[in-house]
Amino acid sequence: xxxxxxxxxxxxxxxxxxxxxxxxxxxxxxxxxxxxxxxxxxxxxxxxxxxxxxxxxxxxxxxxxxxxxxxxxxxxxxxxxxxxxxxxxxxxxxxxxxxxxxxxxxxxxxxxxxxxxxxxxxxxxxxxxxxxxxxxxxxxxxxxxxxxxxxxxxxxxxxxxxxxxxxxxxxxxxxxxxxxxxxxxxxxxxxxxxxxxxxxxxxxxxxxxxxxxxxxxxxxxxxxxxxxxxxxxxxxxxxxxxxxxxxxxxxxxxxxxxxxxxxxxxxxxxxxxxxxxxxxxxxxxxxxxxxxxxxxxxxxxxxxxxxxxxxxxxxxxxxxxxxxxxxxxxxxxxxxxxxxxxxxxxxxxxxxxxxxxxxxxxxxxxxxxxxxxxxxxxxxxxx
Amino acid sequence: xxxxxxxxxxxxxxxxxxxxxxxxxxxxxxxxxxxxxxxxxxxxxxxxxxxxxxxxxxxxxxxxxxxxxxxxxxxxxxxxxxxxxxxxxxxxxxxxxxxxxxxxxxxxxxxxxxxxxxxxxxxxxxxxxxxxxxxxxxxxxxxxxxxxxxxxxxxxxxxxxxxxxxxxxxxxxxxxxxxxxxxxxxxxxxxxxxxxxxxxxxxxxxxxxxxxxxxxxxxxxxxxxxxxxxxx
Numbered sequence: 001x002x003x004x005x006x007x008x009x010x011x012x013x014x015x016x017x018x019x020x021x022x023x024x025x026x027x028x029x030x031x032x033x034x035x036x037x038x039x040x041x042x043x044x045x046x047x048x049x050x051x052x053x054x055x056x057x058x059x060x061x062x063x064x065x066x067x068x069x070x071x072x073x074x075x076x077x078x079x080x081x082x083x084x085x086x087x088x089x090x091x092x093x094x095x096x097x098x099x100x101x102x103x104x105x106x107x108x109x110x111x112x113x114x115x116x117x118x119x120x121x122x123x124x125x126x127x128x129x130x131x132x133x134x135x136x137x138x139x140x141x142x143x144x145x146x147x148x149x150x151x152x153x154x155x156x157x158x159x160x161x162x163x164x165x166x167x168x169x170x171x172x173x174x175x176x177x178x179x180x181x182x183x184x185x186x187x188x189x190x191x192x193x194x195x196x197x198x199x200x201x202x203x204x205x206x207x208x209x210x211x212x213x214x215x216x217x218x219x220x221x222x223x224x225x226x227x228x229x230x231x232x233x234x235x236x237x238x239x240x241x242x243x244x245x246x247x248x249x250x251x252x253x254x255x256x257x258x259x260x261x262x263x264x265x266x267x268x269x270x271x272x273x274x275x276x277x278x279x280x281x282x283x284x285x286x287x288x289x290x291x292x293x294x295x296x297x298x299x300x301x302x303x304x305x306x307x308x309x310x311x312x313x314x315x316x317x318x319x320x321x322x323x324x325x326x327x328x329x330x331x332x333x334x335x336x337x338x339x340x341x342x343x344x345x346x347x348x349x350x351x352x353x354x355x356x357x358x359x360x361x362x363x364x365x366x367x368x369x370x371x372x373x374x375x376x377x378x379x380x381x382x383x
Numbered sequence: 384x385x386x387x388x389x390x391x392x393x394x395x396x397x398x399x400x401x402x403x404x405x406x407x408x409x410x411x412x413x414x415x416x417x418x419x420x421x422x423x424x425x426x427x428x429x430x431x432x433x434x435x436x437x438x439x440x441x442x443x444x445x446x447x448x449x450x451x452x453x454x455x456x457x458x459x460x461x462x463x464x465x466x467x468x469x470x471x472x473x474x475x476x477x478x479x480x481x482x483x484x485x486x487x488x489x490x491x492x493x494x495x496x497x498x499x500x501x502x503x504x505x506x507x508x509x510x511x512x513x514x515x516x517x518x519x520x521x522x523x524x525x526x527x528x529x530x531x532x533x534x535x536x537x538x539x540x541x542x543x544x545x546x547x548x549x550x551x552x553x554x555x556x557x558x559x560x561x562x563x564x565x566x567x568x569x570x571x572x573x574x575x576x577x578x579x580x581x582x583x584x585x586x587x588x589x590x591x592x593x594x595x596x597x598x599x600x601x602x603x604x605x606x607x608x609x610x611x612x613x614x615x
Contacts, residue, residue: 050488096501103477106558107485114558117477118470119502119523137530138523140472142501148520152534155541161587176477179484180497235518235543239460239510242430242498254462254516258543368498369507371519 008158011231013377014214014224015085016321019077020207020308021057029308029318030325033333034353038307040192040203046104046175051182053189056173057205057309067101068113070172071122075129078170078208084130085212086222089164091136092153093123094145096313098138101174126168134162140313142367143276144235145169146209147316150375151233153213163218169317170208177312178204184243186280192310193337194277194303195284195349202278205309209317228324229378231360232265234258238370245283249290251372252364256294259374263360267295270376271358272332274323276365277303278310279337283366288344300354301345306337316365320375323363327379331355384540384585385577390454391607392447392550394418394440395568401451402611410566410601414555418443423450428512433495435476438505441467441552444569445509448548452573457514464517464538464547465506467571468524468531472502474556505552517544528600529590532572536585539576547574551600570604582610 018025021039022032032039039057045067048054065073099116106112115121119138127136139149146169153165171177181187181204188201214224236254238246245251260267273295275287284303291298304322311318326332331353338351359379366372391402397409399422418439420431423446434442445465449455454463476499484492498504502521510519518538524530528551535549550571555561577583582593590597592606 047488050490097477100477103481104485106478107481114474117474118559119472119521120470120525123523124525139520140501140523141503141520145520148518151543152537155537155543159541175489176481176484176500179489179492180480180494180500182489183484183492183494183497185494235520236462237465237507237510237516237519239514239516241511242504242507250460251516367503368501369503369519370510371503371507 009160009215011154011157011229012214012219012226013211013228013230013324014219014226015083015212016210017078017082018209018318018321019059019074020318021059021205022307024077026321026325033304033307036334036336038336039205040309051179052185053187055203056178058173059206067104070101071099072125074170074208075125078210079129085132085166086164087131088134089132089166090134090156090162091123091127091132092149092165092167093126093138094149094167094169094313095119095122095138095171096140096142096145097171097177098122100176101172104175122170141371142369143312143315144365144367144371144373145313147365147373147375148235150211150230150316150320151235151373154230154233157213157215163215165213166210167317168210169314171206171312171314173204173206188279191337192279192306193339194279194305194335195342195345196338197340197342199279199281199284202280202310205311207308207311207314207318209314209321211317211320226380228327228380230375231378232259232263232376234262235373240370243368245286245366246370247286249286249293251370252287252290252366253293255372256362256364256374259376263376265360265376269360270299270362272299272326272356272361273301274319274361274363275301275303277305279305284342288342292344298348300332300348300356302332302335302349304333306335319363320377323361323377326356327361327377330357385579385581386536386583386585387575387577387581388572388583388607389575390448390452390573391604392444392451393570394443399443399447401447402608408604408608412561412564412567415440415568423447433499435473435479435499436554437473437552438499438508440554440569441505442509444550444571445548448571448573449513460514460516462517462544463515464535464544465509465515465519466522466531466535466547466549467506468522468551469502469553470525471553471556471559472523473500474558476500478558535574539574540585545576549574570600572607
């Protein structure tokens with residue numbers, strides 16, 4: 001056993017990759033976030049006149065792909081130039097709707113590969129692209145999919161059942177999903193403004209990110225440098241409502257307390273929070289309620305969804321990468337779209353980048369079905 | 384890890400059950416009979432009519448497994464996890480929803496149907512109905528009959544929760560033909576950490592009952608039912 005807060009193996013993050021509407025790679029994402037840029041723009045890949053809004057954070061290069069091929073193209077962009085990964089690496093993909101744009105082709109009576117809609121096909125596709133021969137499956141837990149996949153992957157490392165686990169979150173902006181959020185009246189009619197008093201909804205985005213987790217032994221064997229650690233994780237359900245969060249934030253409180261306990265930390269140890277922060281009225285209020293219950297005072301917090309859009313099943317992996325960057329640079333990016341923070345978040349949420357000081361960052365996501373997941377990230381000792 | 388299997392519930396083309404002496408478990412291909420919430424609950428569920436067949440079968444099997452364990456009634460929410468393995472998931476709900484969205488420029492897209500286009504919504508409905516606050520997620524696996532159960536066992540072994548309702552759910556889809564002899568329906572088990580005397584064991588790779596390896600869903604169900612017989 002290696003040193004660790006709970007007597008289990010340390011979980012290192014040794015490699016990451018990311019593609020969002022802000023660009024390909026960490027540098028593009030980090031620079032875009034710090035500059036306060038947004039990838040949200042008018043949707044070009046399908047007509048939006050019948051919907052409550054016409055904006056999403058699409059990856060421009062994917063607009064040129066025809067429906068049905070975008071998921072493969074996204075995987076290609078994500079792993080293009082990535083270092084090789086041990087073939088026996090465990091693979092956990094995290095997608096909510098995989099290649100759901102195949103249904104759009106079916107509706108138009110175009111040739112389709114309907115099995116590409118199935119979640120396990122996302123795992124098969126990534127494994128095939130990378131030559132992975134180890135165990136694999138897809139985790140689907142709505143917008144907490146990648147966060148939960150990271151928790152499950154970390155558990156395997158911590159329990160010394162795997163030395164290398166690849167978690168890959170990915171989801172597309174499709175007419176299927178866009179129309180659904182429009183039908184739910186969940187999309188903003190103006191600008192995505194997480195934690196703003198005038199927020200009026202979320203805006204969708206697409207993206208993919210991978211996070212390669214390794215044990216200490218795996219790091220030594222592959223001579224990989226640790227970019228940071230996954231120090232704690234927790235998962236809990238609200239048991240409250242299918243599409244609305246619990247107003248008390250009880251599930252998020254449970255998940256966050258589990259994550260802190262697993263990391264052997266107190267709330268005071270957390271330097272900053274990357275919140276789910278969708279920009280929807282109820283989600284953001286729920287999060288502030290939950291965080292106020294746990295933290296006193298509230299640490300600096302932010303959301304990236306005004307910049308990347310809500311990337312659904314992928315967001316937990318993307319935000320883990322942003323969180324590691326925040327710890328490395330000791331700074332959290334601006335909350336793009338924010339004008340006037342919600343009471344309870346004032347002086348802690350900003351449209352400007354905020355300096356932070358500390359070794360631990362909390363990142364959380366919540367999803368339909370009332371699921372919540374929290375991760376505690378630890379700064380690399382080499383930072 | 385030693386474990387106890389406290390309950391079982393199933394909804395298959397051959398019948399439904401919760402491990403009562405007069406019930407016979409069977410797994411196989413075919414179509415499920417019409418499912419009403421009163422088959423599984425004491426009072427009608429307000430949204431059951433909106434559920435697609437996947438959600439009806441999965442929700443029903445969770446309800447029956449909880450009943451089988453005597454955990455159906457509750458007054459305070461409980462830290463019980465929910466995991467399901469599936470191959471096709473809610474594909475029929477996807478198509479039913481998209482047919483409402485693909486005409487009239489999406490103006491008639493159904494929000495009620497959209498809510499069931501996530502395979503985890505079925506788990507969310509069960510968590511609400513039975514007050515279950517543990518981890519909840521879907522394992523999409525090409526051969527998912529035991530994948531959800533194994534993942535549920537891992538949740539216990541890894542200390543993410545102490546009790547899990549874990550199982551499998553797959554139903555017919557007009558869009559995607561079933562493999563020959565591919566079973567249809569849902570089977571859930573109530574799993575908890577066991578005492579040293581427990582006969583079930585999970586080591587992260589193999590589930591064993593006594594000295595017997597249990598490698599398929601039907602064998603698992605039959606072994607659980609054998610254990611529950613009064614003369615066992």
